[in-house]
Structures are given as C-alpha cells and as structure tokens.
Amino acid sequence: IRQIKTSATQSLEEMRRLLQLLRDDDQDRPRPLPGLDQLEDLVSTTALAGLPVTLSRRGFRRALPSSLDLAAYRIVQESLTNVLRHAGLVPTTVELVYEPDEIAIHVRNDRGLLGQARTGTGHGLIGLRERTLLMGGRLTAGPDSNGGYAVSAHLPDASPP
Numbered sequence: 001i002r003q004i005k006t007s008a009t010q011s012l013e014e015m016r017r018l019l020q021l022l023r024d025d026d027q028d029r030p031r032p033l034p035g036l037d038q039l040e041d042l043v044s045t046t047a048l049a050g051l052p053v054t055l056s057r058r059g060f061r062r063a064l065p066s067s068l069d070l071a072a073y074r075i076v077q078e079s080l081t082n083v084l085r086h087a088g089l090v091p092t093t094v095e096l097v098y099e100p101d102e103i104a105i106h107v108r109n110d111r112g113l114l115g116q117a118r119t120g121t122g123h124g125l126i127g128l129r130e131r132t133l134l135m136g137g138r139l140t141a142g143p144d145s146n147g148g149y150a151v152s153a154h155l156p157d158a159s160p161p
Contacts, residue, residue, distance in 0.1 A: 003049040007081045010034070035069035036096065036103075039076060043094065046080050050089045053080065059098030065159055071135045072096075072103055072155060075128055079107035079151045082124045087112030087149060102137075103155045111147040128153070 014033060034042075043055045064072070076094055083092050090110040097104040125141055128151065132139040137155040144150040 003046055003051070003084050004081055006045065007077055010077070033066065033070050034073045034077075035066070036064065036072055037069075038073065039094070039096070042073070042077060042080070046084075049084065051080065051084055051092055052089065053083075053092040053094060055094045055096070057096045057098070061098055063159075064103065064157060068103065068135060068155055068157060068159075071131050072105055072153075074131060075105050075151075075153050075155075076107060078124055078128055078131075079105075082151075083107070083109045083149070085124070090148070099157075102157050105153045105155070106150065107152075108144060108150045109148050112149070 039055060043053050046053050076096075080092065080094070083090065087109050090112060092107065092109040095104075095106040095108075097106070128141065129139050132153045132155065135155045137153055139151070139153045141151045142149070
C-alpha cells in the first residue's frame with residue numbers, strides 16, 4: 001500500500017510540475033522528471049516495501065530523449081505497483097535492454113500469493129498500453145509459463161547511440 005501511495009504521489013507531483021511549467025511561473029523550479037537513471041532508487045524503495053526485486057541492464061547504456069526516458073521509468077513503476085497490488089510480495093525481476101534502435105523493458109514476477117497470476121483488466125494495464133502506444137512501441141502482458149506474470153514493452157529509440 002505504501003508503494004501504491006508513493007506511485008500516486010509521484011504521479012500527482014509530476015502533474016503539478018507540468019501545470020507549473022504551463023503557467024510559466026518563475027517561482028521555485030520543479031525537480032527534473034524521473035528517468036531510467038532513477039531506476040535503482042525505485043527498485044530500492046520497492047524492496048523496502050517488502051517486494052524482493054532485482055534489476056539488470058544489458059546493452060550500451062545511453063542518454064535517451066526525455067519523453068522516452070520518462071515513459072520507460074513509468075512503465076517499470078506501474079509494473080512494480082501492479083505486482084504489489086495483484087501478486088503480493090513475490091520475487092520479481094526488472095530487465096532493461098538497450099538495443100540499437102529500441103529500449104526493451106521486461107518485468108516478471110513469480111506466482112502470486114493466490115497460487116496463480118491474476119489477469120485483471122484494471123487501469124494499470126490500460127495505462128501501460130496507452131503509454132507504450134504513445135511512444136510508438138508495443139506491449140505484451142499476461143501470465144507466463146511458470147504461473148507468474150510478465151510485462152514486456154519495446155519502445156523505439158531513434159536517437160543516435
């Protein structure tokens with residue numbers, strides 16, 4: 001529940017920053033939006049909530065366009081929130097793969113507390129799909145062969161390596 005609250009708070013904070021930028025106020029400068037450089041912090045925070053989660057990266061790590069960086073971060077964040085909400089405190093892996101022309105995100109969790117993965121149709125998956133499509137990517141989400149759940153997003157990256 002703490003992780004869900006943290007995710008909701010961060011999303012609201014992001015919206016406030018965007019509104020603040022639209023107002024063009026010269027008051028307090030907002031903090032930069034999160035990106036893949038903050039994944040270690042996200043994973044640590046999620047682990048403190050009790051979720052056994054590991055993060056791995058493959059490929060040549062590079063700077064990404066800010067919209068792609070934010071979208072990738074939010075996909076991982078929402079995926080971890082969904083694990084907590086629907087599977088409980090089960091072992092989970094986050095893998096980020098830097099390909100020459102895309103970023104691939106894979107989040108997998110073991111079998112949920114009820115003995116099987118739940119296949120809800122809540123707003124979390126809808127938001128993941130919308131965010132991925134907005135970036136011109138593709139998303140798959142569903143039960144895996146081990147009884148767990150897997151989310152894979154592939155986001156195109158046209159920036160030079």
